Amino acid sequence: MGNSKYLDSLSAEEYAGLTKKLWTIQNHKCFICGEDIDLDLNPTNIDHIKPLVNGGKDDETNFALAHENCNKSKQDADLEVARAIARLSKIIKDAEEKHETPSLKHVLAANDGSLLDFSYKNENEKLVYAFSKTGDDTVRTADIFLDKLSGEKTAFIQVPLQYLYHDEIINPRGINSSIGLLIKEFHKGNPQLHISLARLDGDRIMIFDGQHKAVAQIMLGTKALLVRLFLNTDVDRMIETNTTAGSKLKQIAFDKSIVRQLHDTLYAERIKKYQLDHNLAEDCFSFSEANLVDHFKGERGNIRTYIINSQKNLVTKNADNKLQSYINFEGRGSELPLSYSTFEKTLLSRFINAKTILSTSLDYRADEGLNPRVLEKEQLIQLCNILAEELLIGRYSAEVGTYRIENKVAEGKDKDITDDHLAAYRIFKEEIMYNWIQYIELLIKNFFSLTGELYDDQNLFQIKFPDQLWTNIRSFIRNLRDLPLWKDRTMASTVFGGKQVYEYWSTAFRTGKTPDGTLVLSKPINVVEMIKE
Template sequence: MPRSLSKIDKMSGDEIKDLKHRLHSFQGGECFLCGRPINLEADETEIDHIVPLADKGPDEEANWALLHSVCNDRKSAQNLNLARILMRFENTKEEYGGALTTAQVLEMHGGSTQQLHVDDRGDSVLVRYECRGSIKEIEAPIIVDPNNLNYRSFFIELPIEVLHHDFELNPRKIINADKLIKEFWRKNPQLHVALCRLQIDTEAKKGDVLLFDGQHKTAAQIFLGNRAVPVRVFLNPDKDRLKEANRRAHKELRQVEFFKSVLDDLGQDIFSQHFRRFLEDETGIPKSEKAFIESLEADTRVEMKRNLYHYLKTTVKNSEDPRNEFFDYVELDQPRSKTWPISYDSVEKTFLRHFIDSSPCEAPVDADYDEENDYPRNTERKNLVILMNIVTDYVLREKFDKSLGIAKLEDRIKKGEVIPDNHLRAYRMFRPAVFVVWCEFLKEAIAMYLIAKGKITNDMRNRNRVLWAQMDGRDWEAIAKMIDKLASHKLWIDRGPVISNAFGQTRPEFFRKLLEEGIIDGIGKILGEPINIQYLFNAAGSDNNCLSDYILAIGLDDFSTAIEKYLFYLHEISDLGPKLLCLFDHEINQLLA
């Protein structure tokens, strides 16, 4: 159905020009949508109805607005008042790097300036706060949880001045509040209240109201101009238990799922607090991760093991000595990104899964360690960060161009857009399905190298303890050669349609066959040199990966016995079995000669 003709459509060019000048003056020289200045001589501008004619908005100057043409094209609602709020939310988000914290939303709107005064009367609370220069008092009944009498709470509407972000229970950022802004704009009710906790200072009878759930609803209400929001406030709750309940609600119970990076942050906090208390206990129990887990009640051990893994992953992500530079290129706040080449989910399925032993470590934390024999978890973290930083050096730093992004990159190449090789390589190497495969191959190649050097055992390889090895400069040089050879393969920069289409695949099985054998089903062999374990292992060079190293490592004088044991070792280190024997045929023949 064609839109109704407006009085504006019937105006002459001079009348439009005069109208734009009047609206420009009335709006203070700013665009109605974005709020930025309009230059009538230089900017392309349009006039639109604030309330659309289709919504029975009047076709009068009081309902007309002047805006940048680009803003009118970008608007995500026909009603300009709503579109202005949505654009302000998006622009604010961009100013803060694409995501906002609840604290930032509150502070930019004048929130988080007061504590709440509370008089706990047993069956009710009398709360007091300052509002517009006067003191306001409200009494609310206390509700006791029917399953746990220790959980007491009350429902109330509170001004944003007394609300604070609970970073500890929920570090999650606000990304997509658009739908909630539209929902509340339509005058639909907020069905679920935000959740807060309040730890009352018994002497001062006041404390911070910490909002830990319902941040998106609260942000939507605030951007709509509401200065107070409905909340449920827990009084002096068991923080650790509430934290675990909130984590379970967003994970196991799937009310609103947390991103994996947020789950890791929450899990590591739970583990570290409990483990710290265990280490401070003066009993004679050995101070190790394994002893800690075994000290817990049986029905809590599985959950704490999960939290241990969250803790280990977070120590790698947040490492400062050395700093983990790989995460400068990882999207941490949402499942997918149009800007960064790597998702946190992909990192979790690759580096973190293959190189962290998630089982409790039996080594004592408080043993007498030194630089040559460090606590295994410190070695694991440090080595993994170094490995990830080497990948960053060869593939990402000064190579990935954030301004080009990753959105529809293969389509853009097909349409003729010039994408630099370095940027294309960084994009393709970290497509989730292929990333899973090459990282697994890299782990196996590194494990083979370290076993041959006598620095780890096959059992350590099988238990993801490859990076528990004490590594030296020669080892890292060999591993850097593997990564260099991996990144240098022409697959990553081939712009032909077959390869470009291949990177649209999402199944690791597809890329396993492509990398390991160079084959695409239905097309045939397309890679002259596959990217498999042998390809990576050989990159380290014969000086670093040789049979003689193995013979020295196992300390055998009898050469024929060494060969026999070495062949057994090749079978032992991988499920690929006989396929790996060909890796060393040339070297074995040279030694036998």
């Protein structure tokens, strides 16, 4: 590969001979991608496995054969690292093609993992076990440690991959591209500092924490992982502990939308338990949210929170929600206009009342399409879709993104920032969205007041909206969008220059002027005028 004196010294015939030799040693496979090489059809390269700059030798023991394409597009100069990353990318791609979230589950499946049940016994407070199904009959013993505060019993054992499973209940998260860094780290020979956590589920060993580290090591060829094994843990409590660790306690970087999803699972588990406790069939939903709250009173965890968060999750993650692809769930990055945190604080929290627990049965009026929770979900998705259609689709460009956008405008470096893009960015700023969402609430209430219908002002989206109301909402959003201030580039360093408090924009909307007296609207916002088509 250019820098090899050894390879440069070979004649064309000798080079071809070495190619053939490596091809045979590698079982006709490419060192990087692991797929077959057809020497007649595929251009190939011989390359150093360990780069010379890292102390690799310039001789046959350090050569490998790869597709020329794979070698050109490799993700690391070290071929072992490049191979690990390439094979992981393939596993991720295969999972995504099946519309699954790539996780440790897929990595284990691709590496002969998750096949066997664990054989063990508890003898005098020692864990006695063997991995006989792998051909190893050694009987091993591990101390069982009791944590007096929690009552949890754990043992530390090394487990072959065949006996490891990914715990999708406690840890529904997928893996992300940052694993490349972990692969490099472990390849350098640096040890894993935090041990993976697992629990016994019947005879299965389920890893519920440390999946990124596990994946990185498996991709580098590790065949067994050291885990702290919880022997008789309560799943609900562990979900709660793990959720709290990631949210309130900040032990793990969970993003908020994942917390929602976990609560969703907890809610589903509670429903099942309620049915079981009352001898009800799985498809019987003749009980209410209030019944659930009563039944699980005093229990660890808060069922009210589960119910509300489950609803928020159903709105946010619904495949029909067109706004979803504009929401930044990870909390970082600058491609998308709307952070999950903003979405939750503005739209979700305003329209899904955290205090409301329904006393109608879960399936109340479901057959008529008038179930309050279903209506609430569907109509909130419809609102999200109007926002996406009128403000974002074909207007906002993820490529242009949000990074330093007002600075670029103020500095005149804004050629690729269209008026529509700038308007979308500004309208979805948290302190601005928080205020215009209130006008939507007002126009819904006005509508029902004028038609003379009774409505529940705490749970507006739980009754069916007539078509005319949807037309009004869409007109309001269009008129809001077309206000000149969103496109005004002279305001980039002033009004839009920094983050303002909510009141700043509430004053601006109510009076036309910001609290410091800058005129931003020709007149105060009036919903009656703003719903005119």
